[in-house]
Amino acid sequence: MTEREPADGPTASTLGRLRPSSSRPGSLLAVLAGIAFWGWLLTRWVTDWVLARAGLGPGAGENYLSPEPFEALAETFEETVAAIGPVRLPMNWLATLFDGVALAIDIAPILADGAWHTVVLTVVSILLGLVIAVPLAVLRVYGGPLRWLALAYTELIRGTPLLAQLFVLYYGLPLAVWLNDIDAVGRGFVPEYAFLIAILGFTINGSAYQAEYIRGALESVDEGQLTAARAIGMTRLEGIRYVVLPQTLRYGIPAWTNEFVYLIKYSSLAGFITVPELYYRASRVASSTFEYTPIFTLLALVYLGLVLTATNAMGRLERRVAIPGLGQAGGRQQGTSAGVNTEGETALAPEAVEGGSGSGSRSKSESETDTETDTRTK
C-alpha cells in the first residue's frame, strides 16, 4: 500500500467522493474488493467477446494465469509436515488452499460468463418488471373497479411457484417456436430464445412482487398531497404522475432493493430452462468434476459480490434522491442548517427560559429566544 500511495492519489480522492458518508477503513477495503471483483468481470467479458474476436488476448474462455504452479504447490504441501521443535504440524490445509486457487483460475472464465447472463437477466427483468409494477400498483390504490384486475394478477402470480411459471412459458406455450422463427433471435447481440423466455418469466413474476412493494410506498404518501395537486387544477392522473409517484418511488427504494437482491439469486431458476446463467454453469462443472464444495464456495462468492454491489448501488441511489430535510442522513444535516431545528428552538426556548414565570408577552419571549440563540452560536 505505502509504495503505491503516490500513484493512487487521484484514485483515493475519487473513492472519497464516491462514499462521502463513510470514512471507515472497512469501507475502503470493501471498495477495493468491489473494484477487484468488477475489474475481473469486466476484463473477462471484454476479453471473451471483444478482444477474442479481434484475435487479441488469451482468447475466449482461456485463463489469464496458468493453474499449474498452484497445482504444483498443492502437491508439495500434500506430504509436508512442519516440525517446530517437538510439535509436528500437518500442512495439508495449504494444499487444499492452493488446490482451490488452481480450481478458481480454471473455472473463473465459466463463472464470469455465467455471471454475465445472471446480470443481464436480473437487470433487464427488474426494470421491465418495474414498468409493469408501477401502473399495477396505481391501479391497486386508485383504480376503482379496475383494482380487482390488478389484485387478481398479483395474487395469481404470487400464488404460484416461479418455476412452474417458467415451465409453462417454456414448455407449455408455443413461445419457443415463435421465437425460433424470428431470424434475429440468437444472432449478434440478441440472446437465445430460452434467455428471452426467462426474461419474460422473471418480468411477470417480479412485477407482481414489485407492485406490492410500490403499493405500500404509494399508501404511505399523505393523501393531502394528491388533494393539493387537484386543488391547483391537476387531474387525478397528473397528480399521481407529478406529485405522488415521485415520492412513492423514493420511499419504495429500500423494499425494491429487497426484490432486486432476491431476483439476483432466484434468477438461478432460469437454469432449469437451459439458460446458461451463473448457477447453471457452476453446477455443471461441479457435477462433472465432483468438486462440489470448492466450486459452490466460489459460486457463493460471486453471488455475494453481485448482491453487495446491488445493495450498495441502491443505497447510493437512495441517498442521492433523498428529499433534503427528510429522513436520510445527508438530508437531516441540511435540514438543521436551514431552519428546522432553529424553529424547534424558538418553539421550545420560551418555555425553558420563562419557566414558571407565567406567559410573558410574545415580543418578550421572542427577544429572549434571540439572545438565547445568539449566545449559543457564540
Place this chain on the structure above:
Amino acid sequence: MSERNPADDTATGGRIERERTTGDAVGTTDAETPLLRVEDLWKSYGDEEVLRGVSLEVDRGDVEVLVGPSGSGKSTLLRCLNRLTEVDSGHIYLGETEVTGPDTDPNAVRQQIGMVFQDINLFAHLTARQNITLGLRKVRGQSKTEARRRADSELDRVGLLEQADSYPAQLSGGQKQRVGIARALAMDPEVMLFDEPTSALDPELSNEVLEVMGQLVAEGMTMVVVTHEMRFARGGATGITFLDEGKVIERGPPDRIFDDPERERTARFFQSIRHE
C-alpha cells in the same frame, strides 16, 4: 394570464371600509351578481348529514369568514366550493359558471379557486419554487422561464424569495403555509379558500401567515376563510357566517355578529371561545 386581477379593481380598500361602517348585509355592493353563490347545499357522509341546506353569497373583493364549532360543516362546505368534495344536492356558481354543473370540468374550476389547507400539503419532494412552478407548467403549460419568473414574484409577495430553493422539510410551518398561499395565488384564482390555515401552527408562526392574509385582504382578493383566529375575523372580514350542525345560523358584518348576535346559539359560541 389573469383577465381580472382583483388587485386592479379600483377603490377596493375603500369599499371594504364602507361596508364595514354601514354594517349592511353582504351583497349590497356595486357588483350586479355575487362572485360566488351557494344555493341550498346538502351533503352527507353515510347517515351523517354534514351540510343541511347551506346558502351563501360572496361578492368580489369580499372576505367571508366561516366560524362555528368543529363538526359544523365549515371545512366540508369549503371543499365543496372547488369540488374536492361532491355535493349531494344544491348549486354553486362562480360568476356565470355553475361549479356544480354536470358539464363543468372541475379541473378548470379549481384553477379559478385557490385553496390553502390546514395541513399545508406542500409537495414534499419539490422546492418552494418548484411547488409553485409545477402547476404553472403542467396545468397552465407555461414555459420554464415564464413559470420561474411568476413563482419568484409570488414568493417575493409572501416574503420568501430567499427560501425559493428550500425543500418543505427545511422550512418552518409558517414559511410552508406562506409558500402554500403563494402556490395558490400563482394560478390567478378569482377566489381564495382558506381552510383553517393557522390551526396547525404555533401562535408565533401564525402571525406571519395572518400578515400575508391581511395583505391579500388589502389587495382586494375575494376570500372565504375558515378560521378560529378571531382577530383576523374582526379585522379582515367583510362578513361572518356562523354555522352549526350543517346550517347557517346567522350571517352579518363582523362587528354585529361579535358584539350583538341575534341568535342565542351564536352568542353562546363566541362566549365559549372567549373563555379559552
